[in-house]
Amino acid sequence: MAEQTAAPEVASLSALVEETLKDHQQTQRELKEIDLLIQQSAAEVERLAQRNAQVANYVRQLQANFETVPRDDIKEAYEALQLAQQRLFTMRGQLEKLQSDQRNLERLAEFQRRLLNTTEGLGALPDRPRSRAGDQSDVVRVIQAQEVERQSLVRRMHDGPASSLSNFILQAEICQRFFDTDADRARAELNALKSAAATTFGAIKNFIFDLRPMMLDDLGVVPTLRRYVEAFQEQSGIPVSITVTGIERRLEGHIEVTIFRAVQELLNNARKHAQPSQIQLHLDMGEDRVLAVVEDNGSGFIVDDTFGAASRDTIGLPSIRDRLGMLGGELTLQSNLGQGTRAEFVIPIAQPTPA
Numbered sequence: 001m002a003e004q005t006a007a008p009e010v011a012s013l014s015a016l017v018e019e020t021l022k023d024h025q026q027t028q029r030e031l032k033e034i035d036l037l038i039q040q041s042a043a044e045v046e047r048l049a050q051r052n053a054q055v056a057n058y059v060r061q062l063q064a065n066f067e068t069v070p071r072d073d074i075k076e077a078y079e080a081l082q083l084a085q086q087r088l089f090t091m092r093g094q095l096e097k098l099q100s101d102q103r104n105l106e107r108l109a110e111f112q113r114r115l116l117n118t119t120e121g122l123g124a125l126p127d128r129p130r131s132r133a134g135d136q137s138d139v140v141r142v143i144q145a146q147e148v149e150r151q152s153l154v155r156r157m158h159d160g161p162a163s164s165l166s167n168f169i170l171q172a173e174i175c176q177r178f179f180d181t182d183a184d185r186a187r188a189e190l191n192a193l194k195s196a197a198a199t200t201f202g203a204i205k206n207f208i209f210d211l212r213p214m215m216l217d218d219l220g221v222v223p224t225l226r227r228y229v230e231a232f233q234e235q236s237g238i239p240v241s242i243t244v245t246g247i248e249r250r251l252e253g254h255i256e257v258t259i260f261r262a263v264q265e266l267l268n269n270a271r272k273h274a275q276p277s278q279i280q281l282h283l284d285m286g287e288d289r290v291l292a293v294v295e296d297n298g299s300g301f302i303v304d305d306t307f308g309a310a311s312r313d314t315i316g317l318p319s320i321r322d323r324l325g326m327l328g329g330e331l332t333l334q335s336n337l338g339q340g341t342r343a344e345f346v347i348p349i350a351q352p353t354p355a
Helices: 002-064 071-121 131-178 183-211 214-218 221-236 253-274 309-313 317-326
Strands: 240-246 279-285 289-296 330-335 341-348
Touching (some): 002 131, 214 253, 221 240, 221 253, 221 279, 253 279, 253 317, 253 341, 317 330, 317 341
Parallel strands (some): 240 279
Antiparallel strands (some): 279 289, 330 341
């Protein structure tokens, strides 16, 4: 009799937990969406803040030449400043609202998580499937890594080319103002604009190469790595030696991309965090596997900390390890504080089918 009474209660609890699980999954999706909106809004706030500063600086320049500047130009500049300030104020309000919504969703998600953990601890749902999330964890990490990469690209594009183009517009406007009043000043401004455009063009070329070097598809991973090492040395000032052994040849596209991205991340990681005076890159293309070694004499780090729980949400070494693992590869790190770092990864490759 007691078992008959308990059965509906277990069924009811099971339904409640399943509903909570669905709600929790929906909350997680909403958190991801709002996180993306916050990042986009934050980037827009930064862009508007820069625009506001540029317009304000232009107004100050007009004020310094108040007696010689046409009245309409002054009026136009102040209207532009007012509009920029209004847009910045509105976007900051939107960002604060999104951040408030995010905090509320995080509190809801935490409550749902605790409720699910409590019911699971009571053993109320012994038959509830739990493997699906675990099966998808690798895919989730890759998706998260891709999103972080895209966010990094957005920041680089915003801070680099987009910001430069905004400055070009202001410089062009300044040139227009001086055409009729000060030809020498207009010529100087045009020369400065030309120089800035050439510098930005070079930065965009480097940006495109980092994003997806076309020669990777045309020539393969070895020539691309040699070219990348040259560019890396020019930009960082760090000497990098590259040696290639084995049978230099083309590999499957996804393997070449993985090798290039892994080496790229390892070199950038050394530059950003280790401050080495030299780096050595060795690529061995064996018959059934590719081995790459990146070794530097920098500051080193604690390997276990890099793969701790807190690092899972960031792009870098954990992401490399996950991607290599999906191809049956492996990443090995040897490092100690003050003793440099040796990073080694291997990727198995299929033997070509005999003709």
